[in-house]
Amino acid sequence: MNGAKLLKQTEFGAFDRAAWQALAEKSLAGAAFDKALVSRTDDGMAVQPLYDRARDASLLPRVKPEARWMITQRIDDVDPSRANAQALEDVAQGATGLSLIFEGAPNAFGYGLPATPEALARVLDGIALDSTHLRIDAHPMSRACVDWLVALLTARKVDPDKLSLSFGIDPAAVFGGTGRLRMSVEALLASLPQSLAHFFGLGVPGVLLEADGRAFHNAGATEAQELGIMLAGAVSHLRMFEEARQPLIYATPHIGFALCVDQDQLLSMAKIRAMRKLWQRAQEACSIAPTPGLIHAETSWRMMTRLDPETNILRTTIACFAAAAGGADSIAILPHSIAHGLPDSFARRVARNTQLVMADESHVDFVADPAAGSGGVEALTDGLCEHAWAEFQAIEADGGLLRSLAGNRLQARIREARESRAKAYRDGERSIIGTTLYPLKSERPISTLDAERRPPSQEGVAFCEALGPLRTDETIEVRA
Template identity: 55%
Template sequence: MEAAIISTGSFPPIDRAQWLEALRGEAFARSGEAPVSPSYADLHFEQLRQEPARAGQFPLSGGGWTIVQRVDDVNAKRANAQAQFDIEAGATGLAIVFEGAPNAFGYGLPARPEALAAALHNIPLNRIYLRIDVHPSSRVTIDWIIELMRRKRVDPSRLSLSFGIDPAAVFAGNGSLRMSLEALRASMPQSLAHFFAMGIPATLLEADGRVLHNAGATEAQELGAMMAGAVSHLRMFQEARQPLIYATPHIGFALSVTQDQFLSIAKLRALRLLWAKAQEACGLQPIAAKIHAETSYRMLTLRAPENNILRSSMAAFAAAAGGADTISVLPPNIPHGLPDRRGRQIARNAQLVLSEETHLSSLASPAFGSEELNILTASLCAAAWDEFRQIEAEGGLLNSLGKGMVQQRVTAARQQALAQMQGGKVRIVGTSGQLHLRPDVEKVSTLKAERREVPQDGVVFCDSLPPLRLDEMLDDANIADADAPAADG
């Protein structure tokens, strides 16, 4: 039954009322005193009221989250010193970001096994969470990790690992893959079988929405693409002749969170509901989504970088309140270059304050009981499910990217966001109204490192979706307007 459903992609439409019912487990009725709907362009809100309070699906445990620090320095020895400092200071996880990764933003650890070994020297791997961020050589990274564990005499089965393999994220971010789509589909089953033979209880495949988000996608587009990516992973397990009931624990998600805390909380809640519905449609008993949240790159600004501290803190709060399992905060100075120790310390301490001083992690579900948030979540679910079904109709995520269909919708969303900023509907503090002033980048401290382009080699190509900050969009539009010839008359 499940194989036929996945093969045909027959995921039924679900209306907003059904999503609301899923949120609360009961019917909702219209009210004459409906709340004012937030004006998010990609969502269509129904004015619905509900009876208060019954527990929602997948209630969050009060166990807190894993505080993850990025390891993305181009110098492995320097990266190791920073990683040791982060662990000693309270971080409970590390994210290895290799060069060439779409989320490396021009930097990253050299993609070599010796660089990985150097960066993890003297790191207590049996006591931390370790994730490998998606990158072009994700598959071979598993072998690097296993060999490193063997040399350290650490049992991989007792580690907390995520390998973050997502060919679609690499394809979208870098615009190329090093094997054809046909060869990729043919080789993945063998790779999955090899992984299962090793018996490692890790997250293997990830549906990563950060590439689309940082390129300008709406929240619904990001979530819809993640659902399409996760379903494609299920198909790979199916082709590897692995029962799908054993596949879902090895699939994870990575998304971006912004300073818009309510929308970010709703996005996390929506992801859990969407994944539950996708599993149900495949005949599976749903299990909760494993979610890694990273603060948005596109929301950060070159001007007034001190404002980025508050933006990222609000985003981290939203990720924790929304129930993310692991959270990574981008340093406030990353738009200026490779973050230095001070920038990374600020990013780490933002989470430590939330974890240790606000008692946020002691609440089972900080967002529970908000009627407006339920409406926002249900509306986001409906829009994201429509995007997911559209991608499925286009042949799946990889095929849709290859045809440029996803890119067209993301580009349209980015242009709509630009129009809102230019029209004054959306304002960036410290940037809007300051475009005539050059950013004072000399006063911002970063590490000495040369920014590198993502690799262009491959055998199959598509239109790439590189990261583009909102303030960059405004600057580019301002320069274009200044260069445009004056109208006659």
């Protein structure tokens, strides 16, 4: 029997939704269908128990769907020599990318490399830069770091055509994540176009500007708020390219995105896909032929727990799968012990091997955009686009992302979402495995590296803190 005939014989007929719902309600024994089987996201989107297939869906794959995502390891040790040893081990053991986290970065979580050209040179000693994706996390010295890295690449005579770089320059992420800027908003907006023209003069390849939503996610933003913030950041980058007199069509390859993925697999997949659709729509509005942007996904800091930290391995595994299946171009996993201190080699190895198993054994990258056509994921994707666009419009009405932050308007919306989520944990409406659900009678000891943790610039709504005081005010309050 040929395949087409077999498929026709085994094809399921159309289902009767009304009949299915009647049977479902009967099994609920009087419980309300909407309360028992319909859940809602933090943005208020209804998640139905059953969806029709989305037959008009389009593919939203990673930038290079024929290749796997870049397996990226965080390099955030305060000791450059120790960080160099970690980087060499990571690359030797299968990592294809390194994410350099400097002190003062919104996502340094109290640690980070010294922000000096000497530290940069030391940590990259022995690293094959022409075959390793290199990203620099957003931090107050991002623009200076470009010059440091260009000088290092020149000294090492690296072929620019073989480089894969992301410089992660995003003043809004620094402003939102630390509460500080090195100059006034007005001075920054006036100076960035000139800096951008300078970077173009250097011939720097790769992503220069990044729309980074991670600091806002970790401070408590909803998925749509994070996406709206990132879209507003990307649009502000386009304006800077325009003011620097750079054609927008040449600007888009130099703009990238960074976001968080968490234990909600389907919603995290939809978030990455929604970012691609939003960026496409923004480019169309600017009369630019849409090109996909590089998306870096990092597992959520706010979902990490201090209690029963081994369960963080499960959470980050789900988040990593969501990022890979959702089409992220590069992925970084926070080691499971990070809430206790600077992760040791074992925790780093677990984080690295989680990605390697997914890529080399599970082949999660085998299908480009496997969620395309899934009624549930497509509905979440479109819903996130709608809510994110509304957040983007609110930010634009505030005068743009930096001015919205300076006026504490964006912070107020994030704070409301954060407090609502925290209340749900305190009231028992949400649970945390290993913390509020199935807590251990006694905690096992955790090994971390010897490193002094600096006062954190932002903590996010860590799961382990969800039932107690929230320590994120520094993140979303702009200090004088």
